[in-house]
Amino acid sequence: MSPKAQAALIAKLTALADDELILSHRDSEWTGHGPILEEDIALANIAQDELGHASTWLSLRQALDGTDPDRLAFFRDAEEFRCAQLLELPKGDWAFTMLRQYLFDRYELHWLSAATASTYPPVAEAAAKILREERFHLQHTQAWVERLGQGTEESNRRLQAALEGQWGYAQQLFVPLPGEEILVGEGIVPELRRLKEDWLENVTRHLQASGLKLPLPPGYQPHSREHHTEHLWSLLAEMQSVARWDAEARIW
Amino acid sequence: MVSPAPWPSAEAVWAALEGIPDPEIPVVNVVEMGIVREVQVHEGRATITMTPTFSGCPALHTIRESLEHAVRKLGLEAEVRTVLSPPWSTDWISPEAKQRLERYGIAPPKPVGDLIQLEPSPTRCPRCGSLDTTLKNSFGSTLCKSIYVCNTCHEPFEGFKAV
Numbered sequence: 001m002s003p004k005a006q007a008a009l010i011a012k013l014t015a016l017a018d019d020e021l022i023l024s025h026r027d028s029e030w031t032g033h034g035p036i037l038e039e040d041i042a043l044a045n046i047a048q049d050e051l052g053h054a055s056t057w058l059s060l061r062q063a064l065d066g067t068d069p070d071r072l073a074f075f076r077d078a079e080e081f082r083c084a085q086l087l088e089l090p091k092g093d094w095a096f097t098m099l100r101q102y103l104f105d106r107y108e109l110h111w112l113s114a115a116t117a118s119t120y121p122p123v124a125e126a127a128a129k130i131l132r133e134e135r136f137h138l139q140h141t142q143a144w145v146e147r148l149g150q151g152t153e154e155s156n157r158r159l160q161a162a163l164e165g166q167w168g169y170a171q172q173l174f175v176p177l178p179g180e181e182i183l184v185g186e187g188i189v190p191e192l193r194r195l196k197e198d199w200l201e202n203v204t205r206h207l208q209a210s211g212l213k214l215p216l217p218p219g220y221q222p223h224s225r226e227h228h229t230e231h232l233w234s235l236l237a238e239m240q241s242v243a244r245w246d247a248e249a250r251i252w
Numbered sequence: 253m254v255s256p257a258p259w260p261s262a263e264a265v266w267a268a269l270e271g272i273p274d275p276e277i278p279v280v281n282v283v284e285m286g287i288v289r290e291v292q293v294h295e296g297r298a299t300i301t302m303t304p305t306f307s308g309c310p311a312l313h314t315i316r317e318s319l320e321h322a323v324r325k326l327g328l329e330a331e332v333r334t335v336l337s338p339p340w341s342t343d344w345i346s347p348e349a350k351q352r353l354e355r356y357g358i359a360p361p362k363p364v365g366d367l368i369q370l371e372p373s374p375t376r377c378p379r380c381g382s383l384d385t386t387l388k389n390s391f392g393s394t395l396c397k398s399i400y401v402c403n404t405c406h407e408p409f410e411g412f413k414a415v
């Protein structure tokens with residue numbers, strides 16, 4: 001791999017991991033606060049899966065540049081994170097959380113399916129592994145979108161409000177990183193523009209069938225993963241507090 | 253080639269690893285769960301290849317440490333490698349282990365078959381054997397299990413996800 005491609009791949013792996021890590025933290029905020037016990041457990045499982053996926057992507061990065069995944073997760077400042085802004089937004093209500101997870105799961109399913117054909121075997125292997133776990137997420141969140149959309153007037157209203165709030169942010173998932181075209185050219189990662197068409201078609205169909213109003217005006221669409229919402233700072237302050245207080249965690 | 257190696261054989265290592273229970277489901281061991289993929293012994297050093305069940309499984313660290321510990325107890329140096337490919341499948345769980353899971357109260361995983369089909373055949377209640385059961389939640393007490401309820405004996409139970 002050329003040094004340029006390697007640098008682009010390190011950046012991409014970091015962005016993939018950061019999406020999973022930040023979403024995992026937002027989901028984990030529901031632990032102990034879920035609407036019913038079974039859903040509390042389900043979302044805690046999903047959060048744990050996403051954390052595992054973040055760890056998988058960071059271990060691929062570690063193989064390239066030797067960085068320690070724990071250091072990256074717990075000792076970087078907000079400016080160094082490369083997550084999409086959608087995933088930073090506060091957890092909101094149940095409709096907001098379920099919709100975000102659904103939009104992300106659907107994107108991930110398309111991305112991972114395509115990435116199983118990566119010319120870089122570690123990416124292909126990780127994608128195949130993660131894909132097996134992700135299909136359970138999509139099954140779950142897709143059902144929730146339908147349930148809330150077709151449930152009561154209130155649940156529909158809340159889901160529609162969540163959709164209007166998230167729609168523009170979700171588009172950022174399909175904005176390539178600077179230099180990503182090198183990776184696409186070498187067949188290491190799939191091209192986002194193509195995936196976006198599939199994603200758009202799929203989510204539009206499901207959301208409309210669930211009683212939601214689409215299409216929507218694009219709204220605010222973040223472009224660079226170097227910029228973050230103010231929410232990332234407070235999220236990290238909590239997520240990183242234990243590791244920064246006692247990195248060795250020898251005392252329980 | 254001439255004299256037998258003074259080191260324990262790969263078979264002896266496999267046998268030792270069979271003594272390691274799965275930390276989350278102790279009625280089955282890590283070998284019959286299909287977590288240990290390969291054992292190589294070379295001049296006092298055992299290289300174990302393992303594969304994670306679920307990426308986020310919190311038991312992975314414990315399993316890795318247990319593998320190293322079991323190998324060292326045989327007087328060998330231990331190296332544990334993790335591979336992701338081919339991805340772990342519940343089809344690798346041995347038939348004996350599946351029976352033990354059922355006796356333990358966990359419906360064993362069905363053959364994976366077509367991955368797109370999420371619920372291909374009914375899940376049998378491990379308590380009364382009824383096939384009239386309902387999936388209540390794809391997610392259970394651990395990443396590898398779902399929650400079901402039996403419509404015959406009305407008891408909830410856990411079932412292994414087929415992956």
Ligand SMILES: [Zn+2]
Pocket residue numbers: 377378379380381382402403404405406407
């Ligand atoms: Zn029963």
